[in-house]
Amino acid sequence: MHQTNCMTMNYYYPKKPNIALQFRQVNTKTNSNTMHVQNSVLLDHISDAVIFTDMDLRIVYINKKAEQVFGIRSKDVAGSPFMEVIQYEYINDSPEAALQILQQTGSWQGKVVFTRKDKQQFHLLSTVTFARDEKNRPVGLIATLKDITAEEITNEAVRKNKLEQQKVINQLMIKTQENERNELGRELHDNINQILAAVKLQLEYSLENYDEEKNTIERCKENIEEVIREIRNLSHRLVLPRFAETSLQTEIQKTIDNILQQQPVYLDTHGLNETLIPDNIKETLYRIIQEQLTNIIRHAKAPKAIIKLHNTNASVVLCIEDNGIGFNPSQSRNGVGITNILNRVETYNGSVRIISAPGKGCRLEVSIPLKNEE
Template identity: 25%
Template sequence: MARTAHESAALRRRSAIELAVVVGAAAATWALASVLELHESLVAFFARHESWQADELAIALGVLALGLAVHALRRRRDAEQALASEQRALADAARLAERNAELARGLIALQEDERAAIARELHDEMGQACTALRMDTALLKRAVALGDAEAARAAASRADQQAQSLLRGVRGLLQRLRPAHLEMLGLAAALEELCAGWQARSGVACSFHGAAEAAGGLGAEAELVVYRVAQEALTNVMRHARAGRVQVLLAREGESLALLVEDDGIGLPPEGERRGLGLLGAAERAAALGGTLALEGAAGSGTRVRLTLPLQPQRQQQALETTP
């Protein structure tokens, strides 16, 4: 940006210098012509060569000079417009680079927060479950050694409960890291299970509407983007929205798939206070797949997250059209 501003100032300085040179040359020509009486000499010359129409040459040269002056002014204007366009392009590139850097920093922070949350869950919940399981198995061994059938049954029952709790925790972590239900059940069923699990954890009513065939033709990467957007939107509702009801809708709109997550909470905060780097990252992934992600809502009127992705046949057609 500083370089282009310097170039613009240099262009103006060169134009001013060239204008001064032209004015100076014209003044020097007038002074020289006055001293040498060039006009009288030219008149006498043209009179002797009237048969060649040499006296009309001055008019032609004047028109040529005027045309060259107009041409120079137009080229200067074109150069200034090109320079201004380059400045705007560089400014847009700088803003984009700043936004990408901010996104990268936010995604790194989000990744570290997720890792810290998983580490806490492993330590607090699964670590405690493993410790309790070891204690119950130790009690079971002791009861068996003593021949105390009642104590052995109680210890075995507690160990079974701890094992089930540990299994649920492992499944929950795996679901957060990689939703296996997408591959086993499909997108619609996985979203329905996500809503049911989220409702059980949050206590907020969450309804899902969508048919399995709505996502037909959507690739595995696009299905993961849809799932992550729904997951992040529900997480934001739980953290910030103070909602009493959430609705998740999956529908086909022509050659596109639309996901809508809508709540009746407090709405979006002011522009400068908005959160949700997870949704920002999802928006970048959606854009890479030819889709869009929109966040709508005002204070007190709830929030709506809308994701639109082109289905696979359309993407393949676009790829064919853009292939050289």
């Protein structure tokens, strides 16, 4: 004959205080800490999933809603370890953090995502508390899970819509900036450059007639020639190449040639097939290269830099690496140069990775998808 000790306890459902779930804890010499659920029918009529486990996290009871959500039957999983039967993704906290909060405060609440065997996905708001006996001793865990799938889908749709709107705004801003740059570049080349060229001709004529002013006029001529060169370089940087008439590789090499005296740069285009890259993405890559080379010249103090550019049918990958002084990316992320690069890449659903540390140089990795390109 086995000695049996019985203890009855009530757990009151937090959202419906008039509903009580009664458990009987039966301790015997052969079967210790066995939990029997009474009046569980009450919880089968509420809209939330409810799961009760013992302190070893073995399932004691699940209601009808939990059976529906998780695609299981209470009688099949009773006594099974909870973590083996139900595995979901924690959104707010890790499982370890959730357990720590539960132990410290007596309850935990957070969002989880569960994918059923039929691939249907549920977003759930989970609340976990201790079930206690009449002496306030914890004897198990109660988890209530509210189905918030429809709400989360709506929120995700709103988020995606806002993201798409921001991309359109970024595209318009970039287009406006490019138009302004092109106009400024044309003004510099067509107007100011022509005036300086005319002054240069006048000075050349004066050199033939005014020997006493020759040194002064010679210096003026040299200064004007320098201004013309600077304006030509500035115009080249401001005005986008017409990639319908020239190649991206050619224009990148021109940019490198213009700065070689300031910054040694090596170009590697092994694996590049420009016919697969739309002109607007070529423009984006060209501007990113200009922006990053400017950053390297101004800040990196790098003995050399390397540009690698290649693509497949699916994506184009740009890598710009230098062996300069480096920096902390988290502290420099709000800089104008990096912000411009991020905005340009995000417009085309691309990704940016910046790898750097003080004294370790910098590596900029950009990937832009080529499929579904609008």
